[in-house]
Amino acid sequence: MPRTFVWHPSKGPAKTPKLQAPTAGKVKITQVRSGIGHAWPMRRTLVALGLRHHQASVVQQDSASLRGQLKKVRHLVSVTPVTGEE
Numbered sequence: 001m002p003r004t005f006v007w008h009p010s011k012g013p014a015k016t017p018k019l020q021a022p023t024a025g026k027v028k029i030t031q032v033r034s035g036i037g038h039a040w041p042m043r044r045t046l047v048a049l050g051l052r053h054h055q056a057s058v059v060q061q062d063s064a065s066l067r068g069q070l071k072k073v074r075h076l077v078s079v080t081p082v083t084g085e086e
Contacts, residue, residue: 024062025061025062025081025082026059026060026061026062026081026082027059027060027062027066027079027080027081027082028057028058028059028079028080028081028082029049029050029051029057029058029059029060029070029077029078029079030055030056030057030077030078030079030080031046031051031053031054031055031056031057031076031077032054032055032076032077032078033054033075033076033077034054034076035076038076041072042072042073042076045069045072045073046073046076046077048069049066049069049070049073049077051077059082
């Protein structure tokens with residue numbers, strides 16, 4: 001009989017870190033993990049953010065819609081506030 005998937009509470013991270021994006025200004029979004037193997041809505045969200053490949057970075061204006069997109073793919077990206085001109 002083939003082995004089936006068994007979920008274990010001890011596997012994986014205990015919790016995902018909170019998104020520490022600023023309330024105003026711009027943020028730099030860097031893709032730190034690949035979208036391969038993830039659901040198509042996550043891959044489409046990465047493309048909508050402007051991230052086309054692993055380790056790509058974009059600078060975007062912070063907004064409520066951007067925060068919603070980042071929440072969907074928070075395990076695939078890292079977000080840092082932009083200070084000054086970049």
